[in-house]
Amino acid sequence: MRFEPAHGLAGELKAPPDKSISHRAALLGAMASEPVRIERFLHADDTTATLRAVAALGALVEERVEEVIVRGTGLREAREPGHTIDVRNAGTLLRLLPGWLAAQEGRSFTLDGDQSIRRRPIDRIAEPLRQMGAELNPTDGRYAPFEVRGARLRAISHELGVASAQVKSCVLLAALAADGATTVGEPAQSRDHTERMLLAAGVGIHRHGRHVTVQNTDELLLHRVRVPGDVSSAAFLVTAGVLVPGSRLLIGDVGVNWSRTGFLRIVRRMQGIVLGDLEPEGGELSAEEPVSDLDVAHGALEGAVVEAEEVPLAIDELPLVALLGCFAEGETVVRGAQELRVKESDRIAGVVDGLRGLGGEIEATDDGFAVRGTGGLRGGALDSRGDHRLAMMGAVAGLASREGVEVAGMETAAVSYPSFVEDLQSLHP
Ligand code: S3P
Numbered sequence: 001m002r003f004e005p006a007h008g009l010a011g012e013l014k015a016p017p018d019k020s021i022s023h024r025a026a027l028l029g030a031m032a033s034e035p036v037r038i039e040r041f042l043h044a045d046d047t048t049a050t051l052r053a054v055a056a057l058g059a060l061v062e063e064r065v066e067e068v069i070v071r072g073t074g075l076r077e078a079r080e081p082g083h084t085i086d087v088r089n090a091g092t093l094l095r096l097l098p099g100w101l102a103a104q105e106g107r108s109f110t111l112d113g114d115q116s117i118r119r120r121p122i123d124r125i126a127e128p129l130r131q132m133g134a135e136l137n138p139t140d141g142r143y144a145p146f147e148v149r150g151a152r153l154r155a156i157s158h159e160l161g162v163a164s165a166q167v168k169s170c171v172l173l174a175a176l177a178a179d180g181a182t183t184v185g186e187p188a189q190s191r192d193h194t195e196r197m198l199l200a201a202g203v204g205i206h207r208h209g210r211h212v213t214v215q216n217t218d219e220l221l222l223h224r225v226r227v228p229g230d231v232s233s234a235a236f237l238v239t240a241g242v243l244v245p246g247s248r249l250l251i252g253d254v255g256v257n258w259s260r261t262g263f264l265r266i267v268r269r270m271q272g273i274v275l276g277d278l279e280p281e282g283g284e285l286s287a288e289e290p291v292s293d294l295d296v297a298h299g300a301l302e303g304a305v306v307e308a309e310e311v312p313l314a315i316d317e318l319p320l321v322a323l324l325g326c327f328a329e330g331e332t333v334v335r336g337a338q339e340l341r342v343k344e345s346d347r348i349a350g351v352v353d354g355l356r357g358l359g360g361e362i363e364a365t366d367d368g369f370a371v372r373g374t375g376g377l378r379g380g381a382l383d384s385r386g387d388h389r390l391a392m393m394g395a396v397a398g399l400a401s402r403e404g405v406e407v408a409g410m411e412t413a414a415v416s417y418p419s420f421v422e423d424l425q426s427l428h429p
Contacts, residue, residue, distance in 0.1 A: 019047060046415050047090075050097075080107050095170050102148055104150030113144055128158045136149075229253040231261060340368070359377050
């Protein structure tokens, strides 16, 4: 699909529902004792995989126009589906679901997914779940397909080797059915949607700095979840608005949880214009997911440095930091982001090769990249490598480029943002 240079993008639209929160709402819905109504559930490839998975495990899923209703099995009553659970391309499902399955005493489950999923490490969840008493058998010690055998679980204290919300969430979900209080520590703060939703579900959960402690419980009482707009999807629109001269966009209903808005802070540091009411750092753990409208306008950019501490707060948007860096004055550097190598694709290689192919001056490092801003991009062709975020980055690059960009594999945007191309087109004057 081809994206031609644009001028003066304008319009008002709503960010699509949040993918991370939709996955969690469906999973917690399946683990809850009473029906859970999920308003603005994201209907995309990844989250559909989660609805199918929980249905296969015994939850009743009713998809209505305005909401999805999940009637769960309770914490300890997931049934064996009698077939492999297909997580498709969804890393969040791959890492979170085993947390629940680990607590299904005497039952066994097998998970697998697409080719990309088979390259994504799960040893990081296997280790704590084994400590808790479950059995996991990953392929070659660290990959899907793998089996989870549920057991009576022990509470543990676990320090994460990498700041990963998926691994943290996996342990927190398993901890609900363990025999006491479990503590998880992370090297840097990652997104905290699971903690907030557990608090909303009546679970005893506390945060002390970078440690989260969760009490075991008999049941989750979560009646209603309203999913805010996805700031990671909105980030593509923000980037288009900041890069395309003469643009002014209003993006409504964006989730602005502090642990997700690192990218917006980076854009502001680069002198991009993004107005909105972002949640401040350092509040008490709250059950709320704050939202804001974002008002975005084109601005002259300066390079920025992103260090390890900030990486988990902007992890899925780092490809866009590279793209912005191509248009900025001076150098843009991202460090401490080796996790990018094990996302839906190797995103360091994909971003560097992709932007170079469009005329960008960018070098890969082991744990990130360095971009020399040249005031713009020529354009050309970019391969999505089956990665939704690379495809969408290519499309935005096309609008801001001098000659346009041809993206191979644009359809993969359906993983997280099915109406992306339509939304982008609606912004053309
Ligand atoms: C996610 C956490 C992040 C992120 C992914 C979604 C989540 O992954 O990249 O897209 O919903 O918890 P890691 O936890 O592996 O960093």
